[in-house]
Every structure is written in structure tokens, then in C-alpha cells.
Amino acid sequence: MQFLASLVSSSRGFHRRWNRALSLHQFSSNPEFVEFLRDNGFQKPQAIALAMRYPYIKSLEQPRSVIRLLKSYNFSDTQIQKSIRVHPQMMFYKVEKNLEPKLRFFEEIGFSGSDLCKFLSQNSSVVGVSLVRKLIPTVEILKSIVAPKDEDLTVILSRCSWLLNRDPNLFLLPNISYLKTCGIVGSQLAALLRRQPRIFNLPEEKLRGYVSRALELGFSLNSGMLVHAVFSLSSLSKKTFDRKLKLFVANGFSEDEIADIIRRSPGLMRCAYDKLTQGMEFYIKRMGIEREALVKRPCxxxxxxxKRVIPRLKVLHILREKGLLLNEEKKKKKNTFDIVEMTEEAFLDKYVVRFGDEISEKLLAAYKGHLVDDDDGSSSSHDKL
Incomplete structure (x- = not known):
């Protein structure tokens, strides 16, 4: 009996809460506001949900003026809806004093036409940020790094609009100052900002940690390679980085050799674990290349x-079989890594297109993977280092 009484009591409580919720919904869903949102493309559930957030609206003049402004800037209906969903408060901003000055500001820094509409529809919360205290100071700081390339500024802001939402004195300025003391300045600082903007939003102590780890690996302050090391370290978790170090150890590399590899090619550690594994398997075990050669040319x-290495070696194998490389090899011996590292254009010019139509057609077929050959380019007949 006690259980049944409890169940009945719970049921009554549920119905009371349900009836109260319905009453609140009817009270808070301003029918006129819901209709306004429906007229501007919102589905009924979305319109009701938005209206319930602003139950005490007395006039729709402000939301109407905001919609008119966005349409005057050629925002599509979909972009307007997205902007409002991301930042519904914008419907109640004063157009002349608040919203329009910010739209003009973003136009002035390089966003225009469809780019402006796309950026703001995806990041409409930035219109709620103070123009004087945050937007202008932050953009001026970024322009001082990437100027005079305005396109770089818009790319950076498109990737990390959150930079605009924060006080630049909190992380952005201190981190820039610290990186400059490490010798990361000018084009290096600009490249780091473009490629790894999140590093400028870290607590300074964490950024110092990346620099300390780079120094432990043998990089030095004011070295041109330090920025690459910091970028790589900040792109990986310590667990992932250590796992890749163990992979090199498992393939017979000493600690000194691993340090040399990282110093020569810090970006290598950003490669996928499986890609590194397959590369070592191919060069060391299948081609018999010495580890010392990989230490010197780790890239x-x-x-x-x-797509690159095996097709190029297939082409060399065909040329060697036809005796087309003999004279050239007498003049200047080319090793495997020289061929692998050549640009695409240089390789095609030197080893494919210059041998006549018939041979070049076969070479190009081999290079593009259309020629089936028992030798995949990894046999002992190929160049060794």
C-alpha cells in the first residue's frame, strides 16, 4: 500500500509539473515573436524555443531592424537563421550604435561580400564583443604580425574567431612577447600564428613548457628551427610524441640519432604513427638502406x-633496364633519396618527358600507377645509399 501511495503521489507531482510547464510555455511563447521568427525561416519548434528565451518582448522593432540590416549586407535567409541560432542576443542589439559599426569594421579588415556573410554567420558571437576594448586591439595586434597581407588576417580570424572574444592582454600579448624573447619573430611568428593559432591562447606557463621540451631535444634559442619544434610539440600530446620516440628506438636508432632526426626534421613527428612505421619498414628492411642515411635525410x-616513392623507383628501374641512365650516372651519381626529394615538376622533366613520346608514355603510365610490374621498385637492383 505504501508503494502504491508513493506511486500515486509521484504521478500527481508529475502532472502538476507538466501542467505548470504547459502554462509557462503558453505564457512565455510570445505568439507575435514566434510568428516573426517563422516568417524568417525558423521551424516552429526552433521559433518557440527562441521565443521562450525572451518572454517579455514588447516590441519587434529591434529584431526587424537587425534582419533588415543583415539583408542589406546580402546575408541569405539560411545565414541569418544560423547567425541568430548561434547568438540570439544579436536580435536585440541597436543597429546604428552597436551592430552596423562592427559589420563595417570587419569589412575594413578584409572581409567583404560573401566572405563577410559566411564569417559572421558562423561566428556571430563576435558581434557581442566590445569593439573598442577587444575587437580593435586584438586585430591591431594580429595586423602587426601578419601585415601587410590582409588575406592572412582574414584566414586567421576565420580559423580562430575565439581570439576576438578574449581580452588580448590575458594570453595573446604575453605569449607574443615571450616568443619574441625566444627569437621567434617576423615571418616565423606570422607562420606560427597562421598554422597554430591556439598556441596564442595558452597560459604562458604551458607555452614555456613547449619551449623547454624543444631545448631539451637540442634546439636552441634564436635558432630558425625552434619555431618548427614548438609547432610540432604543441600539435601532439606527450603520450603520442613518446610513442613515436619508442618506434625509432624499436627500429634500432640510438638516442643521439633520434635527437639528430628531430633537429633536422621536427615536422616529421607530426606524421601518423603508421606512416612512420611503413617508411622504416620500406627503407630499412626492404631496401636495405642504412639507418645512418635516414638520420641525415629523415624527411x-x-x-x-x-603515390611518390615507389612510382619514382619504378620509373628509374625502367630507365636503367633500357640503359638510359648510364651516361648521366657517370657524370653525377644520383642516389635514391635525391630522386625521392625532387619536386614533382623536376622529376617529370628529368626522368619522364624528355625521352621521346613512346618511352615517355610508358614511363608516365608507370609513374601514375597504370603499369603492372612484378618489381615494385624496392628490389636490390635499385640505387642504394
Whole structure:
């Protein structure tokens, strides 16, 4: 009986809460506001949900003026809806004093036409940020790094609009100042901002940690390679980085050799674990290349085996079989890594298109993967280092 009484009591409580919710919904869903939102493309559930957030609206003049402004800037209906969903408060901003000055500001820094509409529809919360205290100071700081390339500024802001939502004195300015003391300045600082903007939003102590780890790996302050090390370290968790170090150890590399590899090619550590594994398997075990050669030219581990390395070695194998490389090899011996590291244009010019139509057609077919050959380019007949 006690259980039944409890169940009945719970049921009554549920119905009371349900009836109260319905009453609140009817009270808070301003029918006129809901209709306004429906007229501007919102589905009924979305319109009701938005209206319930602003139950005490007495006039729709402000939301109407905001919609008119966005349409005057050629925002599509979909972009307007997205902007409001992301930042519904914008419907109640004063157009002349608040919203329009910010739209003009973003136009002035390089966003225009469809780019402006796309940026603000995806990041409409930035219109709620103070123009004087945050937007202008932050943009001026960024322009001092990437100027005079305005397109770089818009790319950076499109990737990390959150930079505009924060006080630049909190992380942005201190981190820029610290990086400059490490010798990361000018184009290096600009490149880091473009490629890894989140590093400028870290507590300074964490940024100092990345620099300390880079110094432990043998990089030095004011070295041109330090920025690459900081970028790589900040792109990986310590667990992932250590796992890749263990991979090199498992393939017979000493601590000194691993340090040399990282100093020569810090970006290599951003390669996928499986890609590094396959590269070592191919060069060391299948081709018999000495580890010392990989220490000197570690970047070859970052190249795609199926699309770049093996097809190029197939082409060399065909040329060697036809005796077309003999005279050239007498003049200047080319090793495997020289061929692998050549640009695409240089490789095609030197080893494919210059041998006549018939041979070049076969070479190009081999290079593009259309020629089936028992030798995949990894046999002992190929160049060794």
C-alpha cells in the first residue's frame, strides 16, 4: 500500500509539473515573436524555443531592424537563421550604435561580400564583443604580425574567431612577447600564428613548457628551427610524441640519432604513427638502406610511399633496364633519396618527358600507377645509399 501511495503521489507531482510547464510555455511563447521568427525561416519548434528565451518582448522593432540590416549586407535567409541560432542576443542589439559599426569594421579588415556573410554567420558571437576594448586591439595586434597581407588576417580570424572574444592582454600579448624573447619573430611568428593559432591562447606557463621540451631535444634559442619544434610539440600530446620516440628506438636508432632526426626534421613527428612505421619498414628492411642515411635525410620518411616513392623507383628501374641512365650516372651519381626529394615538376622533366613520346608514355603510365610490374621498385637492383 505504501508503494502504491508513493506511486500515486509521484504521478500527481508529475502532472502538476507538466501542467505548470504547459502554462509557462503558453505564457512565455510570445505568439507575435514566434510568428516573426517563422516568417524568417525558423521551424516552429526552433521559433518557440527562441521565443521562450525572451518572454517579455514588447516590441519587434529591434529584431526587424537587425534582419533588415543583415539583408542589406546580402546575408541569405539560411545565414541569418544560423547567425541568430548561434547568438540570439544579436536580435536585440541597436543597429546604428552597436551592430552596423562592427559589420563595417570587419569589412575594413578584409572581409567583404560573401566572405563577410559566411564569417559572421558562423561566428556571430563576435558581434557581442566590445569593439573598442577587444575587437580593435586584438586585430591591431594580429595586423602587426601578419601585415601587410590582409588575406592572412582574414584566414586567421576565420580559423580562430575565439581570439576576438578574449581580452588580448590575458594570453595573446604575453605569449607574443615571450616568443619574441625566444627569437621567434617576423615571418616565423606570422607562420606560427597562421598554422597554430591556439598556441596564442595558452597560459604562458604551458607555452614555456613547449619551449623547454624543444631545448631539451637540442634546439636552441634564436635558432630558425625552434619555431618548427614548438609547432610540432604543441600539435601532439606527450603520450603520442613518446610513442613515436619508442618506434625509432624499436627500429634500432640510438638516442643521439633520434635527437639528430628531430633537429633536422621536427615536422616529421607530426606524421601518423603508421606512416612512420611503413617508411622504416620500406627503407630499412626492404631496401636495405642504412639507418645512418635516414638520420641525415629523415624527411624522406614523410613522403607517401604509394603515390611518390615507389612510382619514382619504378620509373628509374625502367630507365636503367633500357640503359638510359648510364651516361648521366657517370657524370653525377644520383642516389635514391635525391630522386625521392625532387619536386614533382623536376622529376617529370628529368626522368619522364624528355625521352621521346613512346618511352615517355610508358614511363608516365608507370609513374601514375597504370603499369603492372612484378618489381615494385624496392628490389636490390635499385640505387642504394
Amino acid at each position: 624522406v620518411l614523410s613522403y607517401n610511399l604509394e
